[in-house]
Amino acid sequence: MLYLVLSVLFSSGLFVVFKLLDVYKIDTLQAIVINYSIAFSVGFFMSNVAVDTSQIPNQPWFYGALFLGFLFISIFFVMALTAQRNGLSVASVAGKMSVVIPVVFGIVVYKESVGFVKIIGILLALVAVYLSSAKSDKTPVKFKNLLLPLLLFLGSGTIDASLKFIEKNYVPKDTIPLFLATIFGTAFFIGLLSLLIKITKTTVVFSYKSIVGGVFLGIVNYYSMVFLLKALHTKGMESSTLFTINNVAIVIFTTLFALVFFKEKLIKKNWIGIGLAIISILLVVLA
Numbered sequence: 001m002l003y004l005v006l007s008v009l010f011s012s013g014l015f016v017v018f019k020l021l022d023v024y025k026i027d028t029l030q031a032i033v034i035n036y037s038i039a040f041s042v043g044f045f046m047s048n049v050a051v052d053t054s055q056i057p058n059q060p061w062f063y064g065a066l067f068l069g070f071l072f073i074s075i076f077f078v079m080a081l082t083a084q085r086n087g088l089s090v091a092s093v094a095g096k097m098s099v100v101i102p103v104v105f106g107i108v109v110y111k112e113s114v115g116f117v118k119i120i121g122i123l124l125a126l127v128a129v130y131l132s133s134a135k136s137d138k139t140p141v142k143f144k145n146l147l148l149p150l151l152l153f154l155g156s157g158t159i160d161a162s163l164k165f166i167e168k169n170y171v172p173k174d175t176i177p178l179f180l181a182t183i184f185g186t187a188f189f190i191g192l193l194s195l196l197i198k199i200t201k202t203t204v205v206f207s208y209k210s211i212v213g214g215v216f217l218g219i220v221n222y223y224s225m226v227f228l229l230k231a232l233h234t235k236g237m238e239s240s241t242l243f244t245i246n247n248v249a250i251v252i253f254t255t256l257f258a259l260v261f262f263k264e265k266l267i268k269k270n271w272i273g274i275g276l277a278i279i280s281i282l283l284v285v286l287a
Contacts, residue, residue, distance in 0.1 A: 003231040007246055010224035012253040014079070015088050015095075017217045019262055022084035026213040030206065032076055033195050034214025036188035039222040043181040061179050064166035068159065069186025075155035076187070076221075082148040086133060087264045092254035093132040093277045094149035094156075096247040097125040101157025102164055103284050109165070121283030124276050129153050131273030180225070244285045248278050 021028055056062060083091040100122045106112040133149045135142070171179050198204055231242055255274055258264040266274075 001234070003227050003234060004242060004245060007224065007227040007231045008249040008253060010220055010227055011246070011250050012092070012257065013220045014217075014224055015083050015091050015254045016257050016261075017213070017220055018080040018083040018091070019088055019258075021080065021213050021217075023262075024209060024213070026209045027204075027207075028077065028080045028084075029191070029195055029198065030204075030210035031214040031217055032073060032080065033188065033191035034211055035076075035218035035221055036073060036184050036191055038215050038218025040181055040184035040188050042219070042222045043177060043184055046177070056178070056182060059175065059178075059182075061166055061170040061175070062182070064162070064170060065179055065182040066186050068162060068166070069183045070190055071155060071159050071162070072183060073187035073191050075152065075159060078148060078151045078155055082152050086145065086148055088258035088262065089251075089255040089264065089266060089270060089274060090132050090149055091152065092251050093274060094129050094152040096251050096281065097129055097277055098153050098155075098157035098160060099243065099247060099281060100125045100284055101154070102161040105161040105165070117283050121280045124280035124283065128273045128277040128280055131269045131276065134267060134269035134273070137268050184222075244282060247281045247285075251277055251281075 018028075020026075021031055059065075079091055079095060082094060103112075103118065104122065107114045107118075129149050130146065133146050135145055167176070167179070195204070228246065231246070234242065251274060255266075259266070
């Protein structure tokens with residue numbers, strides 16, 4: 001249970017850190033690049049497996065890790081923008097609702113069961129993303145307000161589905177730490193390349209705040225994954241129950257953080273969207 005609580009806190013902390021980057025005017029790209037260098041370093045040195053780096057390109061999961069590394073940093077940036085422009089609650093709902101994508105993937109690829117309850121849960125998730133993105137109770141949601149949450153929804157779901165597929169088919173248990181380190185390393189390289197391109201086009205000023213923000217983000221990012229993996233190995237708790245508690249708790253905690261610490265204002269549509277988000281997670285995972 002301790003690992004589950006820590007997973008919820010650290011995962012919720014990711015959204016909070018992204019919001020703080022905006023509050024303190026920290027360059028998001030710089031912080032994300034530093035974040036992945038920290039996550040890679042911590043993961044690499046915390047691994048107990050003897051590593052021969054020259055053999056990494058020969059691993060069956062190598063190209064999958066490169067793909068996931070690209071997705072990780074891309075969606076991380078989208079998550080940051082969503083939290084900063086749309087609010088913590090919107091980012092949390094969009095990110096956690098993506099659980100329906102690996103569910104659909106499992107139905108199609110692994111021929112898992114599908115029923116009326118699960119379909120209702122998937123449809124409610126889509127409605128939840130729409131309503132949580134609303135800025136007014138009287139006017140429809142504008143596409144520009146919906147774009148980032150939808151990208152976060154689709155991207156996060158694609159990461160979960162891809163991670164499940166690659167790990168199940170290509171990653172031996174003893175190489176999981178190296179697999180994760182390769183993903184973080186790839187994300188760092190892509191982010192560094194993007195930063196160098198930006199430097200050639202504009203004047204980029206590095207500050208100690210970017211370093212501090214990136215280090216803090218990297219530690220939170222790494223341990224959010226570690227504690228979730230540890231929680232999944234909790235004896236006596238099924239994974240469906242754990243994911244339900246984890247996702248619902250993250251939505252609730254992040255919303256509370258948004259209301260209490262950042263004074264975000266939620267309209268009626270937002271509250272309905274958050275409520276539907278919680279219901280849809282329960283329906284999809286427990287169905």
